[in-house]
Amino acid sequence: MMIPPYFEFQNAVKLLCGELALERIASELRHLGASRPLVLSDAVLAKIGTLSRVTQAMEAEGCPPADLFTDIPVDSSLLVVNRIAELYRSGHCDSLVAVGGGSVIDTAKGVRLVLSQQAEDILSLAGVENLCRGRHVPFLVVPTTAGTGSECTGAAVIRNDKTQVKMEFISPFVEPDVAVIDPRMTQGLPPRATASTGFDALCHAVEAATCLQANPLSTAYAHAAMELIMQNLEEATRNGSHREARFAMAVASTMAGIAFSNSMVGMVHAVGHALGGVCYVPHAVAMMILLPHVMRYNLSHAGDAYAALLPHLIGYPQAEGVPQAERAEAAISAIGQLRESLASLTGLPLTLSEAGVKEEDLERVAWVAINDGSLIVNPRSADEEQVLAVLKQAM
Amino acid sequence: MVKHALQRLTVAVVLRIVHAALIELRHLDSRVARELERLPDGASYAIHASASGPHLFVVWQDAHLRRVAGLSQAGCAIDIKAMPLAFSLFTGQMGLAQGYARHAFSVAGDVGDVMRLARLISLVEAYLFPKWMTRRILTDVPHTECSPLRVYARLCAGFLTGRYKLYFTETTPAP
Known part of the structure; x- marks a missing residue:
């Protein structure tokens, strides 16, 4: 580290x-x-x-x-x-x-x-x-x-x-x-809200552990939060009265909060804030749509940090078997799989167009996003055109 | 004390060069022009290089980036927490994003204004600093739209003719 x-x-x-x-x-x-x-x-x-x-x-x-x-x-x-x-x-x-x-x-x-x-x-x-x-x-x-x-x-x-x-x-x-x-x-929280807000917590943990302000303490909280989320989010979504899963998710969310409060978040949040401000896309829904797209955008600059997430996402024994060079991609895939599973359980949108975003709003969203403070510590810088390209991929 | 005084002097000079470079780059780089021209009229920035150090006050007014003697309340005020941090920030040892990540400064005002300034400073650094230095302090080094030598030449001409002053008392009144 x-x-x-x-x-x-x-x-x-x-x-x-x-x-x-x-x-x-x-x-x-x-x-x-x-x-x-x-x-x-x-x-x-x-x-x-x-x-x-x-x-x-x-x-x-x-x-x-x-x-x-x-x-x-x-x-x-x-x-x-x-x-x-x-x-x-x-x-x-x-x-x-x-x-x-x-x-x-x-x-x-x-x-x-x-x-x-x-x-x-x-x-x-x-x-x-x-x-x-x-x-x-x-x-x-x-x-x-x-x-x-x-x-x-x-x-x-x-x-x-x-x-x-x-x-x-x-x-x-x-x-x-x-x-x-x-x-x-949180026991009465409907499955859709459980899934999207839980994914928001995952997003906090991923960005906190990989952005420029990451530090050993915030990363420790982020990694622990990721483990709890990967082990409990699907269960909490599927079975809302599962007390242990609910409690684990609540603790994970708090830990991810402590992590990102001390290392900030990145481009997923910058674009998510802009989508909320311009198009009224709910924050957690925006996070769920954007995270894999932004991770792919950042991959050239944050490959090692993404690779380090893998054991916390799929477990140490499984991660052992993945060659180092493939770990960052495997981490993105693991997050993608969770996202698709949650979408199939709840019907949450996986694209911006499904979330009601119109093509003509994208330029305004990109402009607002590059002026969001979260972007400053993203591992890769982004200008308007680059944000626009990510938004188009997410459409 | 001597080290502190030298750092103070260097930062004061670099702040003036940054202001002059922004004015010159407005004519040489389309991205600088675009960023500046998107600023709302009256947008103002204050950069304080530590509590007792040198400062830079600029206002975007009537499509000109003017340096002023003082601002009663800047739209965006950046206070660098200590002189060695200001020295690192303005001599290519630490980028603005790195400075933010290391809590080198506080900001009063809209964080969006800092993002605009960060993009402008990155472009200035891409022209004024050598590549080996910018690669260390910027996550991505912006390409240059003209030769850095042209920028240096225009800056030298500006300072030699007195259009810009390296060490001076500012005369433009605060708005």
């Missing part, structure tokens, strides 16, 4: 993992000095009862929500963040609890930034490692998908409706205080 001349690693999130984790939220809030939490979620989770499972656990342990906000859209926006920050202030809340997937958690991170920096507009806080610590706002997250890893990352991606661009806010101070990984939260 290559050790870079310099690297940084941070994960300050306390993890509550496993049985009865939800029931410990109230206690954690008290330890953080909070008693009036604003709970953030989305309308679907409110409707299907996932949110009430959390709020009931909080109430039963003596810390009911001071207020609820469940209007967070699938792709959250800067405006929503500013609106919630206002609600927090007017409701005299003293902490945030986010219950949801990537959009809810990233929105909550944005709200936390606005509050802790005492800003009026989240837009004024955009940047990379540019903020000071600010005021402490106790912040807990309860992920309801096993994929984003956002519960453990120092980044928030929030859509700017005006420019149709997903903006990045990268700072260690967006990391939550506590992440609650309770397998009950």
Whole structure:
């Protein structure tokens, strides 16, 4: 394993993992000095009862929500963040609890930034490692998908409706205080969402282990996450009530989150963010479509790093039998096989055209993608034409 | 202290050369022209080579890349964390992507603006640095659309005629 001349690693999130984790939220809030939490979620989770499972656990342990906000859209926006920050202030809340997937958690991170920096507009806080610590706002997250890893990352991606661009806010101070990984939260997740979000976690692990910012610590997390995903994602998709598979996927997603929070992601995410911003392709679906195409694009520059993934994807004994020169290709094939198996189980799209992307949008997507921060650490640089070529292959 | 002062002086000079090279390359390289002309009017960059080091403030205004004395708030501000890091970044020892990967600088503003700057800097490096150096610091070395000697000649002419100044006090007021 290559050790870079310099690297940084941070994960300050306390993890509550496993049985009865939800029931410990109230206690954690008290330890953080909070008693009036604003709970953030989305309308679907409110409707299907996932949110009430959390709020009931909080109430039963003596810390009911001071207020609820469940209007967070699938792709959250800067405006929503500013609106919630206002609600927090007017409701005299003293902490945030986010219950949801990537959009809810990233929105909550944005709200936390606005509050802790005492800003009026989240837009004024955009940047990379540019903020000071600010005021402490106790912040807990309860992920309801096993994929984003956002519960453990120092980044928030929030859509700017005006420019149709997903903006990045990268700072260690967006990391939550506590992440609650309770397998009950993902048990009701439908197979399609299970498969695509699980593949998103795989994508985090692959990009974290192979991009320019990879370091020994983040790579260790990424490799371990990959092993758990390859062993459990199909089972969790096929049999949603399989508790062990669900829990393993939740842990894998968190580990992949820790990995990419400390080594960034790459071109798959740059293009995926652009597809989300311009064409509204759900993030996890974009990841599933793009990963093998981008790996092929990167192969000339990341062959050794891809080869090193193979034992973690197919197991050590099987990888032993593959000649070194063929390992990178074999790693891409293993990922391709998982992708096809998940698509046949769930009907998820494997091409951009199946996902509703139109040919005429591709140029705009390519332009937005080359301005996405994730591209800077991709193992191979890419200009507009090269991104366009990858997009056309994925059509 | 002497080493620090020399690094400071070198970075100050290179920052001015980078600005001048961008202006010259706009006429010599279609990609530089395209990148610059896609910038919104009023786009501004501030590069601070460490907290107390030299800096470069530029504004894209009326289709010209102007260097200015200061900016009350740059659209994109890049703060390099220490002088030795700035020295490595501006003397071809570390590329911008490597600098990002090694947390050499922080950014205030839209990360997209850094990506635009990174592409421009890569093109400048492809002309100003020898191949053996660019191969080490860039994941892919961009091809050159004209001879680097032509760029050097235009830069020399610009500095000799006083169109660009190596060491000076800036007179263009901040917008």
